Amino acid sequence: MTGHDAAYDLAVVGAGPAGLAAAGVAARAGLRVALLDAGARVGGQYFRQPPDGFHASRPGALHHGYSRFVRLRDGLGDADVLLGHRVWAVEPAAGGGFAVHCLKGGRERATTVAATRLLVATGAHDRVLPFPGWDLPGVMTAGGAQALLKGNLVVAGRRVVVAGTGPFLLPVATSLAAAGARVVGVFEAGGRFALAPRALTRPGKAVEALGYGGRLARHRVPYKGGRAVVAAHGAGELTHVTVARVDAEWRPYRRGHETVRCDTLAIGYGFTPQLDLVAQLGCEIGADAAGGPAVRVDRHMRTSVPGVYAAGETTGVGGADLAELEGAIAGRAVVADARGVPAAGDPAAVRAEVRRRRLAAFADALLRAYPVRDGWTSWLRDDTPICRCEEVPYRRVREARDLGAADARSIKLLARPGMGWCQGRICGEAVARLAGEDPGPPRRPIAQPVRLGDLADMDERTSDDDA
Amino acid sequence: MTEASPYRLVGARPEPEFEMLVDGRPVPVVPGQTVGAALHAAGIRIWRTTRFGERRRGLFCGLGVCFDCLVTVNGEENLRACLTEARPGDEVTTS
Numbered sequence: 418m419t420g421h422d423a424a425y426d427l428a429v430v431g432a433g434p435a436g437l438a439a440a441g442v443a444a445r446a447g448l449r450v451a452l453l454d455a456g457a458r459v460g461g462q463y464f465r466q467p468p469d470g471f472h473a474s475r476p477g478a479l480h481h482g483y484s485r486f487v488r489l490r491d492g493l494g495d496a497d498v499l500l501g502h503r504v505w506a507v508e509p510a511a512g513g514g515f516a517v518h519c520l521k522g523g524r525e526r527a528t529t530v531a532a533t534r535l536l537v538a539t540g541a542h543d544r545v546l547p548f549p550g551w552d553l554p555g556v557m558t559a560g561g562a563q564a565l566l567k568g569n570l571v572v573a574g575r576r577v578v579v580a581g582t583g584p585f586l587l588p589v590a591t592s593l594a595a596a597g598a599r600v601v602g603v604f605e606a607g608g609r610f611a612l613a614p615r616a617l618t619r620p621g622k623a624v625e626a627l628g629y630g631g632r633l634a635r636h637r638v639p640y641k642g643g644r645a646v647v648a649a650h651g652a653g654e655l656t657h658v659t660v661a662r663v664d665a666e667w668r669p670y671r672r673g674h675e676t677v678r679c680d681t682l683a684i685g686y687g688f689t690p691q692l693d694l695v696a697q698l699g700c701e702i703g704a705d706a707a708g709g710p711a712v713r714v715d716r717h718m719r720t721s722v723p724g725v726y727a728a729g730e731t732t733g734v735g736g737a738d739l740a741e742l743e744g745a746i747a748g749r750a751v752v753a754d755a756r757g758v759p760a761a762g763d764p765a766a767v768r769a770e771v772r773r774r775r776l777a778a779f780a781d782a783l784l785r786a787y788p789v790r791d792g793w794t795s796w797l798r799d800d801t802p803i804c805r806c807e808e809v810p811y812r813r814v815r816e817a818r819d820l821g822a823a824d825a826r827s828i829k830l831l832a833r834p835g836m837g838w839c840q841g842r843i844c845g846e847a848v849a850r851l852a853g854e855d856p857g858p859p860r861r862p863i864a865q866p867v868r869l870g871d872l873a874d875m876d877e878r879t880s881d882d883d884a
Numbered sequence: 885m886t887e888a889s890p891y892r893l894v895g896a897r898p899e900p901e902f903e904m905l906v907d908g909r910p911v912p913v914v915p916g917q918t919v920g921a922a923l924h925a926a927g928i929r930i931w932r933t934t935r936f937g938e939r940r941r942g943l944f945c946g947l948g949v950c951f952d953c954l955v956t957v958n959g960e961e962n963l964r965a966c967l968t969e970a971r972p973g974d975e976v977t978t979s
């Protein structure tokens with residue numbers, strides 16, 4: 418006997434634009450759908466909502482295209498929305514389909530959801546690079562600052578510097594400024610206009626970019642390219658940062674350092690897709706346009722593992738529009754596969770495919786326009802922490818390399834970066850780059866930390882199932 | 885001109901705040917906020933000290949990824965403050 422029936426035709430993990438769109442399409446077509454998310458509200462990163470307790474009369478003020486979110490949220494049909502469910506493992510179930518193991522609620526009780534098909538739409542998190550002082554309180558990720566604002570209506574600080582690379586810095590800066598923070602500067606390590614010529618290939622985005630420009634100007638926020646925050650300072654808490662002029666490889670010039678006073682630094686060097694679940698299932702993982710890991714999918718968003726689909730940032734970072742579109746395509750494919758009919762053919766599918774290609778080409782152009790350049794390693798000093806959890810300084814990583822550790826795995830075994838609580842989610846990419854590798858796919862047995870007791874419970878259940 | 889604020893921006897009319905106790909000290913919370921957000925809003929940005937270097941930590945990723953923000957809530961250890969919704973009367977202890 419199984420402890421969990423295959424209650425659902427489809428389990429969708431992640432209720433961002435991709436997961437919402439997919440769940441809606443499948444549920445409206447009559448499939449039994451479970452939509453799971455770790456968060457307390459649907460929306461994902463882009464459409465992150467404040468709690469109801471705020472009674473916001475203009476909830477759309479912090480989001481571009483809020484009406485789209487309302488359509489997605491209200492279009493979920495009969496899908497079961499399981500919030501506060503952190504999925505920590507997925508595995509093929511004995512009788513076919515998949516077992517989705519979750520920790521539920523604030524007290525993290527273990528529970529399992531069973532489904533015939535699985536869509537992974539777990540999105541991405543900020544990519545960060547170590548630099549001296551990056552673990553001072555007051556230094557946050559740009560996405561974290563945005564999440565604090567959108568999800569809790571708390572402004573990260575009074576005097577804020579936004580820095581890193583990529584177009585995402587702009588909405589972070591403008592929303593912080595609109596919410597009352599004094600944004601003293603946006604420092605883009607790449608070229609400030611890397612975006613502009615590409616944006617012309619997609620008029621909507623160019624207008625958006627211009628819109629940000631206008632808003633930055635209105636709040637008198639300077640936006641400077643070829644500048645990087647190479648050190649953060651403060652006695653126990655952030656008080657100022659050093660901004661350097663950097664060359665095309667991000668190596669600081671000798672001259673042109675500037676000290677900027679701030680209580681908060683919001684930093685982001687692009688995004689890293691959350692691939693733990695697809696990696697657990699053995700889905701093939703390839704590279705995005707900038708060499709970063711992304712799950713391989715076919716035109717219908719099917720991964721290499723039958724019954725597993727992926728959409729949104731997990732397939733490569735491409736923004737909310739593309740995530741939503743991919744979700745809808747995946748939803749249609751799930752419906753077709755469940756019914757045993759071909760996934761393509763009707764004109765709507767062709768139009769979606771044309772649009773997907775255009776958006777994906779734009780996303781690839783952005784990724785190529787804002788890559789991470791190797792010069793960031795010249796910002797490091799001997800005592801700069803590389804791994805925040807295990808407190809591994811750069812010196813120990815170098816020692817490991819000197820001892821012959823030639824790849825990220827050997828460095829990890831010798832110096833222990835990435836062996837702590839976050840399992841290398843924060844430092845893994847930096848360690849890979851220090852080892853001269855492209856950041857690879859994650860190799861983590863679990864996607865969320867679990868208590869040993871819960872694992873033991875699960876073992877029992879699994880052996881019951883076998884009996 | 886009135887000052888910009890996130891509440892003004894979204895036209896919020898928040899419900900009355902409740903209190904959680906952080907190391908015995910009351911901290912106000914708008915219903916629905918996370919422990920980490922309420923701490924931050926109260927100007928408390930540091931609530932953990934690391935094992936080896938005694939480095940001070942608070943929110944970093946804000947998304948449940950980095951584990952910098954760990955707290956104990958009502959005796960439950962190692963909860964991420966940025967993900968854990970605060971409840972009236974919660975007793976939060978920091979390390």
Ligand SMILES: Cc1cc2nc3c(=O)[nH]c(=O)nc-3n(C[C@H](O)[C@H](O)[C@H](O)COP(=O)(O)OP(=O)(O)OC[C@H]3O[C@@H](n4cnc5c(N)ncnc54)[C@H](O)[C@@H]3O)c2cc1C
Pocket residue numbers: 430431432433434435436453454455456460461462463464502503504505538539540541542543559560561563564585588589688691728729730731735736737738740741864865947
């Ligand atoms: C912090 C942050 C802020 C962002 N803000 C903006 C912005 O302001 N403007 C912009 O243009 N782009 C922003 N982005 C880019 C954004 O990722 C995309 O535009 C869009 O949200 C991607 O949609 P998605 O559906 O792929 O994933 P997401 O929107 O990221 O949704 C993924 C969902 O999956 C859930 N999830 C992940 N893992 C698990 C798990 N193991 N168990 C259960 N649930 C899980 C998450 O809670 C999340 O709700 C932001 C990204 C991040 C990381």
Ligand code: FES
Pocket residue numbers: 942943944945946947948949950951952953954964965966967
């Ligand atoms: S701030 Fe990173 S896990 Fe909470």
